[in-house]
Each structure stands twice: as structure tokens, then as C-alpha cells.
Amino acid sequence: MKTKKTKLIIAILVIIIGLITLAYYKVERYADRPLNVKNETIFTLPAGTGRVGLESLLVESKLIQENHFFSWLLRVEPDLSHFKAGTYRFTAGMTVRQMLELLESGKEAQFSIRFVEGFTLREWMAVLQNAPYIKHQLADKNGEQIAEALQMKETKNAEGWLYPDTYLYTAGTTDLSLLQRAHQRMEKTVDKIWQGRADSLPYKTPTDMLTMASIIEKETAIKDERSEVASVFINRLRIGMRLQTDPTVIYGMGENYHGSISKKDLETPTPYNTYVISGLPPSPIAMPSESSIEAAAHPAKTAYLYFVANGQGGHTFTTNLDSHNKAVRVYRDLMKSKNEK
Template sequence: MTKKTLKIVSILMIIVLGALLFGYQQVEKYADRPLTIKQEKIFTLPAGTGRVALETLLIKEQIIDDSYLFPWLLRIEPELAQFKAGTYRFTPGMTVQEMLKLLKSGKEAQFSIRFVEGSRLRDWLVALQQAQYMKHSLAGKSESEIAVALGLDEKAPLEGWFYPDTYLYTAGNTDLSLLKRANQRMQKAVDQIWQGRAPSLPYKTVEDMLTMASIIEKETAINDERSKVASVFINRLRIGMRMQTDPTVIYGMGDAYIGNISKKDLETATPYNTYVISGLPPTPIAMPGLASIEAAAHPAKTSYLYFVADGKGGHTFSTNLENHNKAVRAYREVLKNKNEK
């Protein structure tokens, strides 16, 4: 090889190396380029999606621009091409490289659903039905069918037996699996509290304690009052006095309840109307929170037999009917003054 030829080859190599370096730098700059999204984007990558199909999907959903650099990035950094099927959350500012690393990690987007204390099973089922990216399998099923699906006896009451909390799930999780988690948590919590309950409580079964907890949950949202409310109902049960609690009437009315309770409603017998029946209703009337279960298991030691709202967010507790009637009149006066303003 002549000196002239060697010189030409050297120049060509420099040009090629320069071009390769320039190309590599362009690909790296592309990798650090932010996605084109302006707000959070949920992206589902189907199973079996290859490199070309991924690029097509990303462009179609306006997550990246159409660029010849994308396939080159996957060639230069082949580990980024090991993406996994799933549903992912992309955020504004995320780079192309960060997106591909997320797809490789398999860390799917998590979604949340909140079940509040005092809500009912029917409320939960509606929320589950409306939950996005969840696989729905319970629509149209009866309570007994749901019980069987949960692995419980078909006659097992479900009301009250799900732990209220915020639950996280990934796309494709079933509503049944989430209910199982909530049921198992409640079973565990109730069993532990039942084992450590105060002595001589008028409960025959753990279900009785949970039923009491559900009533407490519906009667007050103030933590300091829960054990006092529990004491009122415990004291009534001990002397054979009816519980006479409005939430049980409402529950027994079902869809007939439209926001008000009439005298006729209080006198109409249902299995849950504690103005008519003696003792506890047959099942819980809502999903109680942990604080209410603890209150049912450890009621305050009081002589209270009555309580009524005080118009200020709390309740006034009384040991006798005379004082209770005074508290009722005081409550009505507070309401009257509010309405006149």
C-alpha cells in the first residue's frame, strides 16, 4: 500500500469514526429527550409486542415523535429492548431512556381504590365496578354467589367483613382478588381484637361484636366518643332495653330510605329495626373501622343510657331520660338558631 493510499484510508477511517461518533451522540441525545406528553399517560404494552410494534404504538399514542433514532437506540443499548408486557404510568419530563427502562423493569402502574369506614357492601361493589383497569367478575352476582367465590359459606353474611382502607392494584387485577384481601384483613383484625376483648360483654359470637362496631361507626365519627357510644348500647343490652338506633332502621329500610325517617318507619318491623326488635340486629350494617371495633371490644365503663347530637358535631350523653330530654331540647334549639340565621 502506497503512502498516498494509506493516507486516503486513514482519512476515510477518521471520517467513518467521526460519523459513528456523531451518530452515537445523536442517539444518546435522543435517549435523553423528554417524551412528548404534557400530562400523565397510562400506557398498556400487550404481550408479544416487538420493537417495531412498540415504536408504532408509542408514536400512535403521541408518546414519542416519529424518529429514525428510536430503533438505533434499541440497537446501541439492546438491554432497553427487553421490555415486558403490562400497564405503565408515564409522566411529563420522563425521557425516552427512562421510559424504556421502566418498560424493562416490569414495574406496572398502581391504581388505588378507597373504601371508607361506614360504607356498605353495595357501595363497595359499585366502586369496584367503576374502578378503571380492573378485571370485573362480580357484576350481577348475588351475595351468596360472592361468598362462595370468596371461599366462604354461601350463607355467610358479608356485610361488615371487609376492612375499609385504600387498596392498590395493577391493571388486570380482579375485583374478587381485592375483596379477598379486604376480607382476610378484616378477619385477622377482628379475631385479634376478639381474643383481647373486655370480659363479660353481652356478645355470644364475634359477629355480635362486629355488628356492634358497625353501629358505633354509623353513630359517631369522633374517636373520643366511640367507647362512650359503645357503653350506651352495652348498658342497654345488659338491662334488656332496646337499642333504638336510627342507623339500623335505615339499613332495614333498604332502598325505601330516601333521607328521612318517619314515625311510621320507626314502628315498622324489619329484622334490623332496633326500635322493634330486642338485642342486636342479625348482621353488621356497615364496614366498621378499627377504632369502632376496638370500642365495641372495650367500651367505656359508664352509666350512660342515652345520647343525642349536640348540634356542634358531637353528642351529649345522659344516664336518665329526664336529662336526655333536656339534651334533646337543647339540640333542637341549636338547630332552630342555625335555621334562623
Template sequence: MTKKHSIIAAAIVTLALIVAISYWQLRQFADSPLAIGQETLFTLPAGTGRVALEAKLEQDNIIKPAIWFGALLKMEPELAKFKAGTYRLEKGMTVRQMLALLASGKEAQFPLRFVEGTRLQEWLAALRAAPYIKHTLTDDQFTTLAQALKLEKTDQLEGWFYPDTYLYTANTTDVALLKRAQQKMATLVDDIWQSKAADLPYKTPNELVTMASIIEKETAVNDERSKVASVFINRLRLGMRLQTDPTVIYGMGEKYNGNLTRKDLETPSEYNTYIISGLPPGPIAMPGKASLDAAAHPLKTNYLYFVADGKGGHTFTTNLASHNRAVQAYRQVLKEKNEQ
């Protein structure tokens, strides 16, 4: 072999060695863990290119500065198809796994829990406090929300959002989340209304939802819901007033301070069922499915009264004398608890 050929061969070997080392280093970079010690949310703005992405990742201390980022995207072009959004980066995730996630478009999802028995005002407050929500409602007035949801009347709001845990991605609007809950409730109520028991004293689905909301506020015990429904249905059929405290409390609004007095029960309001006959004008909270089912399929009983038993449930009775004894028993339980 001539000297010239030897030099060329050495150069080829050297070049091959450099390529091999570079490829190995590139693979090492791709498989290296991110520079994060805990779960991290990373937001990739729309229109971000390769150079800007690398700069942002370094600026946010997600990857360490290296010369291999651009080369990796060129060698594996499927990783370069990243999409804007907010992503959840896990501890131990590699650079390649992160880029694959950004290319997948599988954004981080955030849970928002709307609880049974809470009011629309509480839902709106929860929305305002939730992270990564895009707020479009100018205020919490029912008229504003009705317009945003394109509803004709504000009486289609309270009680008409299904309580559940909703998952959303960053920049989901408050109205979009409420619309999901409202549509889910409307569909459920329609199904339940179509299959409800015969001869119930409801003229409209809104009356059924109103009854369900009262049941929701009166008991959290699933086995009792249909019994509570039977009490109120029996009272409606006999022309007796419902006399349920939660309706009075709802009608008091911000005046309610946690204590319900006799004066409160005697103060007129359109929701005070100690004074008005029949159902109040609308729901007083967001009922869950169990309460809606109970309102549509009440147990057939002769119960006209119920009172807390001091043990987490209620005592149901058919006449005033028995009810008064149950009330005394409840007061005795409370007295004994206070003396302990």
C-alpha cells in the same frame, strides 16, 4: 504517505466521524424527553416485540419517529427486556427512562378508597366505577360474591371488609381486591376478639362486628366511640332495646328516602332495634378499626342514652329525664340555626 494510504486514512477518519456523530445522535435520542405534555398512562400488551413497541409508541404520540429506537435497544440490551403492563409516564421523562421503566415491570398503581361506614353495595358500585379493574362478578348479589370468595354464608359479607385505600395495578380483578379487604378484616377482627374486654355480651365475632358497625354509623368523633359502645352495652345488659336509627335505615333498604318517620320506627323488620331485642342479625356497614376497638373495649359508664348536641358531637345521659332535656336542648340549637 502514498495516495492510496491517504485515501484509506481519510476513509477511516470519515468513518470514525460518522460513528461519533451517530453515537452522539443516538445519545441525544435516548436523553430526549417524551413527546407528552402531561402524565400519560401507557399500556404495553403481552407479546409485544421491539418493532411493535416502537410503532405503538409513535402511534400513541409518546415518541417522535426516529431511526434510533432499534439501535438504542441493541446498544443497551437491558432496556429491551420490557414487560407487559400499564405504566405511568411522567412529563419530562426521557426515552431511556421510559424504556427502563418498561423493563422494570413497575406498573402504574391506582388507588381505590373504601370508606368507613359505607355498605357493601356501595363498595361494589365503587368497584364497577374504578378504572382498569377487570370485572369478573356477573352481578352484585351477595350470593354471587359469597361464591366468588368461597364463603359458605352471605352473612360473612356485610361488615366484613376492611375500609382502607387499596392500591392495584391494571387488570386486577374485582374479586381480588375484595378478597384483600376481606382477609385484612378477618385478621383484624380475630386479633381484637382475642383481646376484647371480659364479660361482654357477644357470643360470636360477628356480633362484635355488628356492634362496631352501629358505633361507626352513630358517631364520627373518635373520643365518643367508646362512650357510644358503653350505652349499647349497658342497654344489652339491662335487656333494653338498642333503639338506634341506623339499624332501622339499613332494614328499610331502598325504601329509605333520607327521612326517618315515626311510622318507619314502628314498622317491623329484623333490623329495627326499636322493635327487636338485642343486636340485629348482622352488621349494617363496614366499621373501621376505631369502632371495632370501641366495641371490644367500651368505656365503663352508667350511660343509657345519647343525642346529638348540634355541634358535631353528642350529649350522654344516664336517665330518661336528663335525656329528654338534652333532646330539647338539641332542638333549640337546630331552631336557632334555622333562624340565622
């Protein structure tokens, strides 16, 4: 009798162990099942979300199907349930286990934003406004208000004082914190270059040098000729000649600029119109690259006073008005010839 009872207990235990083993095997197989992700997917896990909440979000997002395996997986492997709030990037082929390990790691998705050299502050703010997952604190603020928010020391206008580059950020990052990073980097760059600048330059402050760099940035995209462009403007400043550079006119026109400037625009006074004012404008007119700042700090030693586009992407530099006018005629003839073809 005892033998039969013992055998029955053993049989039941074997069945139970078998069922547990089978269940464990199915749960483990489920863990290695890929998510329903065909293309890269951004998934946000709100703070305070528990096991049930996570499962609901995954089902609602159609990343997994509703079943009992998910909750059992978190019971069988409790280490996988220590997930952290944030925004994550799920990729094609990622398994349920890999997804949970990612959520446990806290390695949030990185996004990138590119601030282009030569863009104005207004253009930078438009880029920020259209960037995903950014928290906006500076919307509709002008250059002076942004400078105040960034606690700028050298200037009351943020124009020019932000370093152009590609910056990485996570979801929820503020536009203020991104611009703080760009400003801190520009501040260090300007300070380093200012300390090593050439002697006897007509700058009173680092802002003057940065303003010159912004004009150089807008005048040429060719790195190798930036020091020559700088020499033209430095030579003009030294003899009291007006800079007469179109980008400053355009900047002063603001939203009134629609792609071209007229003779009237050149004659209309603004704080930035260097056809009307003497010396440098009151602040930079764009965000200059580091190479333009270097050019402003180390201009070529030339006698150039003029330059004009050569129709091939670069410029022709001259020392007197007659030579400049000839270069202008050559450029216009070249453009006319190209338009007639």
C-alpha cells in the same frame, strides 16, 4: 501507488468511523430527548409486543415522532429492548432512555382506591365499579354471593367484614383480589380484638362484636365518645331493652331510603329494624373502623341508656328517659335557633 491506495483506504476508514461516531452521537442524543409528555400519562404495553410494535404504539400515542433513531437505539443498546408488558406511568420530562428503562424494570403504575369506614358493602362496590383499570368479577353480586366468592368463614354476608383503608393496585387487578386483601386484614383485626375483649360482654360470636361496631360507626364520627356509645347499647342488651338505633332502620330499608325516616319506617318490621326486633341485627350494617371495633370490645363502664346529638358534633348521654327528653328538647331548640338565623 501503494502509498496513494493506502491513504485512500485510511481516508475512507476515517470517514466511516466519523459517520459511525456521528450516528452514535445522534442516537445517544435521541435517547436523552424527553418524551412528548406534558402531563402524567398512563401507557399500556400489551403482552407479546416487540420492538417494532412498541415503536408503533409510541408513535400512535404521539409520545415520540416517527424516525429511525428509536430502532437504532434498541440496536446500539440491546439491554433497553428487554421491556415487560404492563401499564406504566410516564411523567413530564421523562426521556426516551428513562422510559425504556422503566419498561425494562417492570415497575407498573400503582393506582389507589379508598374504602371509607362507615360505608356499606353496596357503597364499596360502587367505588370499585368506578375505579380505573380494575377487572370486575363481582359486579351485580350481593353480600352473600361476595362472601361465598371470598370464602368467608365467620359469616355468610360480606357486610362489615372488609377493612376500611386505602389500597394500592396495578392495572388488571380484580375486584375480588382487592376485597380479599380487605377481608384478610379485617379477619386478623377482629380475631386480635376478639381475643382481648372485655369480660362478660353480651356477644356470642365475633360477628356480634363486629355488628355492634358497625352500629357505633354509624352513630358517631368522634373517636373519643365511641366507647360511651358502645356502653349505651351494651347496657340496653344486658337489661333486654331494644337498641332503637336509626342506622339499623335505614340499612333495613335498603334502596327505599331517600334521606329521611318516618314514624311508619320505625314501625315497619325488617330483620334490621331495632325498634321492632330485640337484640342485635343479623349482621353488620356497614364497614366499621378499627376504633369502633375496639369500642365494641371495650365499652366504657357507665349507666347510660340514652344519647342524643348535642348540636355541636357530639352527643349528650343520659341514664334515664326524663333526662333524655330534656336533652332532646335542648337539641331541638338549638337547631331551631340556628335555622332562624
